Amino acid sequence: MRLLHNYHYAAAMLLFCLGLHTVIVRRNIIKKLIGLNIMETSVFFFYISLGYLEGGIAPIRTGGADPARMVNPIPQALILTGIVVAVSVTALALSMVILLYRQYGTLDVDRLMREEEPEAGESGKEG
Amino acid sequence: MQESTFSAVPLVAVLLPWVSLLAILAFPKRAEKLRLWLCFLGSLATFGVVLSMLPGILDGNIYTIKLASVVENLEMRLTVDTLGYYFGLVLTFLWLLATVYSISYIDHKHNRFFAFMALCESFILGCAFSANMFTYFIFYEMMTFGSYPLIIHEETTMARRAGYKYLVYAIAAGTVLFFAIVAHYFWGNGQLGFGRYGVLSLEFASRAALLTVFFTYLAGFGVKAAIMPLHGWVPDAHPAAPSPASALLSGVILKAGAFGIIRVCFNVFGVDLMRELKVYPVVAVLACITIVVASVFALTQDNLKRRLAYSSIGQVSYIILGLAMLAHDGALGGVMHLAHHALMKGCLFLCAGVILVKTGKKNISEMAGIGYQLPITMICFSVCALAMMGTPPSVGFVTKWLLGSGSLEAGLPVYIVVLLASALLNAAYFLPIVYIAFFRWEGDEVEEHGERHHPKLVFGKEADHELVVPVVILAALVIIVGIWSNVPGFPYSLVSKVVNVIFP
Amino acid sequence: MGAWRHFPIFMITVPLLGAVLLPFLGYVREKWVPYASLLPLGTSALLGVLLIGRIPSGGYLSYHMGGWEPPFGIEIRLDYVGLFLMLVVCGITTLALVYSRRYIEKEVSGGRRTAYYVLYLLMSGAMLGFVATGDIFNLFVFMEILALSSYALVAITGNRNAVRAAFKYILMGAPSSIMVLLAIGFLYSVTGTLNMVDLAGRIAESGFTEVLIVSYILLVVGFGVKAALFPLHMWLPDAHSIAPSPISALLSGLLVEVCAFALVRITLSVFTMRASDLVMGTADAVGVAAAAAVLYGGIMAILQKDLKMMIAYSTVSHIGYIFLGLTAFTAEGLTGAMYHMLDHGLAKACLFLCAGNFIYLKGYRRIEDLKGAWGQMPWTCFAFALASLSVIGIPPTAGFISKWYLILGNVEGGKWLYAAVLLAGSILAAVYCLRVIYYMFFQAGKEGAWEEYWHDAPPAMLLPVWVLSLATLFFGVFSFLIIPSLLKAAAYLL
Numbered sequence A: 001m002r003l004l005h006n007y008h009y010a011a012a013m014l015l016f017c018l019g020l021h022t023v024i025v026r027r028n029i030i031k032k033l034i035g036l037n038i039m040e041t042s043v044f045f046f047y048i049s050l051g052y053l054e055g056g057i058a059p060i061r062t063g064g065a066d067p068a069r070m071v072n073p074i075p076q077a078l079i080l081t082g083i084v085v086a087v088s089v090t091a092l093a094l095s096m097v098i099l100l101y102r103q104y105g106t107l108d109v110d111r112l113m114r115e116e117e118p119e120a121g122e123s124g125k126e127g
Numbered sequence B: 001m002q003e004s005t006f007s008a009v010p011l012v013a014v015l016l017p018w019v020s021l022l023a024i025l026a027f028p029k030r031a032e033k034l035r036l037w038l039c040f041l042g043s044l045a046t047f048g049v050v051l052s053m054l055p056g057i058l059d060g061n062i063y064t065i066k067l068a069s070v071v072e073n074l075e076m077r078l079t080v081d082t083l084g085y086y087f088g089l090v091l092t093f094l095w096l097l098a099t100v101y102s103i104s105y106i107d108h109k110h111n112r113f114f115a116f117m118a119l120c121e122s123f124i125l126g127c128a129f130s131a132n133m134f135t136y137f138i139f140y141e142m143m144t145f146g147s148y149p150l151i152i153h154e155e156t157t158m159a160r161r162a163g164y165k166y167l168v169y170a171i172a173a174g175t176v177l178f179f180a181i182v183a184h185y186f187w188g189n190g191q192l193g194f195g196r197y198g199v200l201s202l203e204f205a206s207r208a209a210l211l212t213v214f215f216t217y218l219a220g221f222g223v224k225a226a227i228m229p230l231h232g233w234v235p236d237a238h239p240a241a242p243s244p245a246s247a248l249l250s251g252v253i254l255k256a257g258a259f260g261i262i263r264v265c266f267n268v269f270g271v272d273l274m275r276e277l278k279v280y281p282v283v284a285v286l287a288c289i290t291i292v293v294a295s296v297f298a299l300t301q302d303n304l305k306r307r308l309a310y311s312s313i314g315q316v317s318y319i320i321l322g323l324a325m326l327a328h329d330g331a332l333g334g335v336m337h338l339a340h341h342a343l344m345k346g347c348l349f350l351c352a353g354v355i356l357v358k359t360g361k362k363n364i365s366e367m368a369g370i371g372y373q374l375p376i377t378m379i380c381f382s383v384c385a386l387a388m389m390g391t392p393p394s395v396g397f398v399t400k401w402l403l404g405s406g407s408l409e410a411g412l413p414v415y416i417v418v419l420l421a422s423a424l425l426n427a428a429y430f431l432p433i434v435y436i437a438f439f440r441w442e443g444d445e446v447e448e449h450g451e452r453h454h455p456k457l458v459f460g461k462e463a464d465h466e467l468v469v470p471v472v473i474l475a476a477l478v479i480i481v482g483i484w485s486n487v488p489g490f491p492y493s494l495v496s497k498v499v500n501v502i503f504p
Numbered sequence C: 001m002g003a004w005r006h007f008p009i010f011m012i013t014v015p016l017l018g019a020v021l022l023p024f025l026g027y028v029r030e031k032w033v034p035y036a037s038l039l040p041l042g043t044s045a046l047l048g049v050l051l052i053g054r055i056p057s058g059g060y061l062s063y064h065m066g067g068w069e070p071p072f073g074i075e076i077r078l079d080y081v082g083l084f085l086m087l088v089v090c091g092i093t094t095l096a097l098v099y100s101r102r103y104i105e106k107e108v109s110g111g112r113r114t115a116y117y118v119l120y121l122l123m124s125g126a127m128l129g130f131v132a133t134g135d136i137f138n139l140f141v142f143m144e145i146l147a148l149s150s151y152a153l154v155a156i157t158g159n160r161n162a163v164r165a166a167f168k169y170i171l172m173g174a175p176s177s178i179m180v181l182l183a184i185g186f187l188y189s190v191t192g193t194l195n196m197v198d199l200a201g202r203i204a205e206s207g208f209t210e211v212l213i214v215s216y217i218l219l220v221v222g223f224g225v226k227a228a229l230f231p232l233h234m235w236l237p238d239a240h241s242i243a244p245s246p247i248s249a250l251l252s253g254l255l256v257e258v259c260a261f262a263l264v265r266i267t268l269s270v271f272t273m274r275a276s277d278l279v280m281g282t283a284d285a286v287g288v289a290a291a292a293a294v295l296y297g298g299i300m301a302i303l304q305k306d307l308k309m310m311i312a313y314s315t316v317s318h319i320g321y322i323f324l325g326l327t328a329f330t331a332e333g334l335t336g337a338m339y340h341m342l343d344h345g346l347a348k349a350c351l352f353l354c355a356g357n358f359i360y361l362k363g364y365r366r367i368e369d370l371k372g373a374w375g376q377m378p379w380t381c382f383a384f385a386l387a388s389l390s391v392i393g394i395p396p397t398a399g400f401i402s403k404w405y406l407i408l409g410n411v412e413g414g415k416w417l418y419a420a421v422l423l424a425g426s427i428l429a430a431v432y433c434l435r436v437i438y439y440m441f442f443q444a445g446k447e448g449a450w451e452e453y454w455h456d457a458p459p460a461m462l463l464p465v466w467v468l469s470l471a472t473l474f475f476g477v478f479s480f481l482i483i484p485s486l487l488k489a490a491a492y493l494l
Helices: A007-025 A029-051 A073-103 A109-114 B008-015 B017-026 B032-052 B054-058 B082-105 B110-128 B133-151 B157-187 B207-224 B235-239 B243-277 B282-297 B303-322 B329-361 B375-389 B395-409 B414-439 B466-483 B492-504 C003-028 C030-036 C038-051 C080-107 C110-132 C136-154 C160-191 C196-206 C210-228 C235-242 C245-270 C278-301 C307-325 C331-362 C378-390 C398-412 C416-442 C459-476 C483-491
Strands: B063-071 B074-080 C060-063 C075-079
Touching: A007 A029, A007 B017, A007 B414, A007 C160, A029 A073, A029 A109, A029 B054, A029 C160, A029 C416, A073 A109, A073 B207, A073 B303, A073 C075, A073 C136, A073 C160, A073 C245, B008 B017, B008 B032, B008 B063, B008 B074, B008 B110, B008 B157, B008 C038, B017 B110, B032 B082, B032 B110, B054 B082, B054 B282, B054 B492, B063 C483, B074 B082, B074 B133, B082 B110, B082 B243, B082 B329, B082 B492, B110 B133, B110 B243, B133 B243, B157 B235, B157 C331, B157 C398, B207 B243, B207 B282, B207 B395, B235 B243, B243 B329, B282 B303, B282 B414, B282 C136, B282 C210, B282 C378, B303 B395, B303 B414, B329 B395, B329 B466, B329 C331, B375 B395, B375 B414, B395 B414, B395 B466, B414 C331, B466 C030, B492 C136, B492 C483, C003 C030, C003 C038, C003 C060, C003 C075, C030 C038, C030 C110, C038 C110, C075 C110, C075 C196, C080 C110, C080 C245, C080 C331, C080 C459, C080 C483, C110 C136, C110 C245, C136 C160, C160 C196, C160 C210, C160 C235, C196 C245, C210 C245, C210 C278, C235 C245, C235 C307, C245 C331, C278 C307, C307 C331, C307 C398, C307 C416, C331 C378, C331 C459, C331 C483, C378 C398, C378 C416, C398 C416, C459 C483
Parallel strands: none
Antiparallel strands: B063 B074, C060 C075
């Protein structure tokens, strides 16, 4: 009963686990990034549902609005920050994916990581 | 502890060797001799400063200076009490002679050798003057690492291997020691200082806890003091190091371990607690085993310095045995042996160095007739060898006499048997060297006219003065200190003050 | 109300602001960027020094951002430990920045240099904010700035290994950030506040619920990844060894410490620790992981052939030290952990910068190549040796003092096994450090590997190295300047 009542939390957790599963299991690095984004979205969803109020109104103090009916603005503010962070991480990671693909010619994480370390000393001499 | 007076002299003494270091850094490569003699001056000055404290120490003063304190109980402090002073005096003196000796002996990388000699002197002096275990440990560890370059100075494969072994032993020991000190701090109610009658007691900690502390200390210091079976690094390090460094290793650095055990027995646990804990039989048995077994090992060695190294292992355990007797004379003999052995073994190693420099011979079997080539050296060698056996009048005799008397006092004459066995074994491995050197000669001279006649004695030309003078001084002291041990500054005058307090 | 009350916020915002302005300067005069970037960090350091003595003893300095009172506004809360850590951050970042100019000129291609300094300032500012903030969401934001800039900095050279290492770092770092965010959401959902002090009060009132425990575990895992606690450390060796050396120095010397510190603060001041068996259980698990880290890191470091890789694994081991100090839950253990953050930071930064000197001058990365290095680069080698001694914990370096307190703390907490592990860790450290020192000083190099005459790194690269290595000695000898106040602060936290 409690679970049914808190279905939005359950959904967020489900999404979170799904995302984590994707990040861990998928070998394609773009899919991993997608999994990462699913995780992020689930957390955002969780935050927003925290502040959600059945039939609530936007928390803008225009005359006469009942503060008790306003949705909690703090999670929303937090999540705005969270989204910015998530977008930056995704952008950075994607740019790295491009670089990796150019240099290794593969998106498969196993092959990427298995690729032999170049002889020690080489990377230092590149400079 | 007794009233102590503030004095900066201990700190000056500990810092003076650094002057040598500065001299090495400051003078250009061209002024080689000048730099080396400045190092000598540095170590002379250190000895002088230590000596200047003698009258005060004999009056029963204690000098102290606080360097730093981490928290209330955990401080770096130098304190010169009689026992520490005694060790400091011995080590600075031997260091002075070894420095003189090195000037002529060391033939490459002078800078490194003298720099680390000076550093080590400073660190060991810090050990001697430590006021508590914390300070002792800090200086002790620094000394461990400072002495490494001395051991591997020759940079041969053998030296490297010996150095490696030394480090392995030393680091393991340092870790155990560190643990011991933490446990001591924890169970000793934060009392790391050296009390006159010990600081630990069964009031604060259980028996098992104190036993743990004691045996970890014993194991930690036992590596440096070469108690069997922790002696493994000694027979390798001594032959590998240059002779002055071997002399110091044997004469001082091994003693730093023994001195740590003295401190633990006298000033950390105290005699009464040792009795109560009944640890002394274990220590005594270990010491006896070491004395006998090391001597037997020494018999089988052909390399002179290796034989001397095994001999050192046995001799240092005299000190431990003396402590374990828990009797006035035993303790007196044991602690005095610290200086006595430094004199004797220092001289023997320096003699071995002279032989090596002049003839290139390392093995005893090659040394036939060497006494005629190097008469002064070999006479000094013989004097010390006889002293090692305990022949009167020499320092070795004093030790043996006191230890024997101590074992009677402790009611365990079995120790006398061990001492006699050791004396016999000493004779068995030292006398052949003397015999070979003087009474057996082979080679060109022998066959010259179809009849055996010994080579000519050549006096005065045997080696540089820097090499011979320290040897002669040490050999002379072996006799002089043996006869007039009560001269102020000589071992008896200092050690008896300490021991009389502990065993009234 | 003196101006100094605003110093904490200025310490954080000045580098961040500098990071915003730097690109414009880079557009006009790229050559000035390395010098100009020193200005904000220097300012922060100066402000930090001026704050010493302003903090009431045993208390803290509270700054309310924008004048909003906590728990509504964001609070900056600076106690002695925090200020101490901020000063360490300022010091090491400034030194590594001084070091950066020559090194970056060589390692990083032209177009990216300004970016390097921008990211560097971002990272430094974020670290300062991360240490000082009293608001748990703000903590997350600073952590993300920190993480983002460090991902980018690891990859800044753009060569394939660097990008791969950085990507590996992201793959572990980003999920861990999300876990932290989720944990903060849980906390907020139960308590309705984000201010750490307020949170502690409400948690004490409400007692422990399952949600809190889950959120605590998430926080431990999240920060555990960032701090590279043993089973979560996989990203560290690659990232730390492949990043440009000054960045390695920051990552190893500061970032992991700062993340460990955040976890400590959350454990001690938010979840007042003894409150729940489960929190204690988590702490026990962390203790086991930390002990494993000490041994694993040490053994792996011994097995490495690459110098920077070895130093990186040594960091894994030393993170274990820090966590072992924390899980002892005694004032001594905590003091040891805090002090270890300082001396490990200094020593590791120094080691990485030394390794950087070898790479800069000769391109040598393998430990074997360092045979006989002393002949050509005595200053670097001596600094390396000194810092190594601190890593091993030989007296009188600072490493000894922290090891003393770490072991004492574990002994007092009755954790004898961990004390033994710490001792074993220092033996392992002795093995891997002394091997390098031995190669440098007592082995002859290959023919032509080194020049015959002294030709060390330029002064701008030697100065930071020497300041750091002498600092390890200084804080060993003069540990009494800091230890008593740390002990007091630790006792207060417990």
